[in-house]
Amino acid sequence: MSGKTTGVAHQVLSSAGLLALIAILGTGLLAAVNELTRERIAEQERQALIRQLGRVLPEGAYDNDPLGDTLTLRHDSLSRNDGAVRVYRARKGEQPVAVVFDHVAPDGYNGDIQLLTSILADGRISGVRVVSHRETPGLGDPIEAERSDWILAFTGRSLEDPEPEHWGVTRDGGVFDQFTGATITPRAVVEAVQRALEYHQANRDALYRRNEQKRDD
């Protein structure tokens, strides 16, 4: 009887030990690979961000590192549910050049559309790009610069050009085209860009202020 119990206990313990051993081996392997790849992954992410910022910012117009000159703010008009919005600031010397909003259009056909919108100090747009989205392939994805030129239509626009009543897609009496079969996607992007412009107009000086966490609520 007791011999049998010891046998069972022994078996359970050695099984548990074996599983623990495998878990330790697996974890060790993961820790090692993580250690080896961590810096490379961080660098890759940085490079990807630099490439994206380079596409929206005017080339050669700034001499600082916008990645190192950022601001985090919270505002309902720029994200969903009061989420954090990152702002990258480009300067030439001490002169403000542009701010890039990493913001969200919350009302896409399939949820959030993440955008980078670069607004020059004079209130004109120097570029908009879609960072990520889940819009319908083939219908909503012409918002990607790789698929169509649509997103380039924002370049040079400002709150006065076109006038506020024409800031919208054609269906709503605006100047921006919609796509065949998709109005919701471009409408979401147009409105999100307009909201970024409005925020910029209302908070321009605060946006360029150095080294201060700005909260607007």
Add this chain to the structure above:
Amino acid sequence: MDGLWHQNTGLVVLLGLCPLLAVTGTVVNGLGLGLATLLTLVASNLSVSWLRGLLRPEIRIPAFVLIIASVVTVIQLLMQAFVHDLYRVLGIFIPLIVTNCAIIGRAEAFASRHHPLAAMVDGLATGLGFCLTLVLLGALRELLGRGTLLSQAHLMFGEAGRALELTVLPHYEGFLLAILPPGAFIGLGLLVAARNWLQTRRSRRSTVLNKALGAA
């Protein structure tokens, strides 16, 4: 070697359909996930086979899960470090390789009972079969849906990959159904049908041949 044709994961066993259907909008996406799954299968089969002397029946399933999860996470980290753009496209489907039942299936049915070399070959064959299915389905859907092949190849092969991009049907309007999820199901159905047709034709031919030989 059955994994390539007779027991093809995607077309016969019909395992791992979630990633199969979700990422096959283009050839490049299919190939990316296919290769990642292939690597996982080989690595997990190898590890399971090495450890098979230690594994008792009552703990083998949790042990398989631990091994496969570690292997997939390693592959995910490596992809993030070395093919970052492709990793961004395939996103959540990489960790989901863990849930591909084909992998635990091969670990249980084959690797835990065979020599590491045999297990590796089995992983290779099963993975290749799965990868080919993904690429075929991706090609079918990309061609019908967008009229291109291998678009965005630079995500995988670097800038040189741009030369591989083919526009097969210029000025093609696109066929939305092929890109959307229902197109994945229809496309997979067509591939399964095509495989079955080839299979019956082949076996019928061999029975006819056998009969003829028997009569002679």
